[in-house]
Amino acid sequence: MPLQNRVQPTGDILAHPARGLFMGNRGILHDNNKSLGSARWRHKAWVCCVTEFKNRKRTLMAPNHYTELFFHDEAVALAAGHRPCGECRRADYHAFLNAAGHSGSVKDFDVSLHAARAIPRVFKQNRHEADLKDLPDGTFIQSCAGPALLWQDALYPFQPNGYLAATPRPTGTVTVLTPKPTLQALWNGYRPRVSKDLGGS
Template sequence: MPLQNRVQPTGEIIAHPARGGFMGNRGILHDENGLHPRRRWVHQNWVCCRLEFKGRRRKLMAPRCYTELFFLDEAVAFAAGHRPCAECRRADYEAFRNCCEIGGPAAALDKVLHVERAVARRFLQKRHAGFAAADLPEGSFILDESGQCGVIAGDTFHPYRPDGYAAPKPRPLGEVTLLTPPSIINAFRAGYRPQILVGAGG
């Protein structure tokens, strides 16, 4: 039976059997019964990690250990508000920081991202309306006019599914709701290229 640890670009954490491409950490979100019904983060240091690093092995959702979260790809992790880990993904972290407008230590970046990604005290995803789809960079996760969640890649819109992406559609016209935090979008504009598993499952 799959564990409830698969993060969706819309902010939900679901149980799904498909394997993720990246792992994440927000602290201890589970107890002996599984994922806590309301807790969705403990700290603001939301990182996106490699699945393998220095041969380390972990028992998933072990007592008193951080909850291992998983994402289909890096674009989903960014949509959920995570940024590259400075330890296991040092080169990606430095590339992201070089493209990011937020200076200072990692804690300063995490503080800004947290304001952009989370609704305080409600454990919900913050969304950003009124963005022109035509101007968004590759890797941006949006809700289109119909409420469909998906990622922008080139001139196409790839509807999201937990096991991959459905067949692409033309990039939407007009304004859309942005899921990826605006500061991360700015890093994309400045040259950071997120990994997107387009074509998987669709």
């Protein structure tokens, strides 16, 4: 049975067998039975990591160790509120923070990103409204069919096992899943790594 560790663009964490391109960390969310409680974070430094780094090996959801979370690709991780890790993705980490217009302590950035992505105490995703013409490639929105990725002038509906066929990019006001600080990074040229199932990078 799959563990409940697959993060969706909506912030939901599912038990799903599909593998992801990236891993993430929000602290210890599981118990000794490898089950998640109600909490969806334990700290504000939500990172997005590569799945292989310096031959390190981990037992998933080991007692007293952080809960390993997984994302279909980086666009999903960014929508869920994560940023590149400063250790295993050093170049992406600097590129992301520079594109987001941040200098100084990364802790300060994590605080502002957390305020933009999360609703305290209820562990829900903080969303906002925007006009589609103001949204860059790599943004996730909530469409009538569920979460969907804006990419290269098309809209790709997303399901836990990947992207569906592209539809024409719509117009008008939509509900945005990707947090505002991350949108700034996308507008300023940060290009997330997307899954090849939509022909991305």
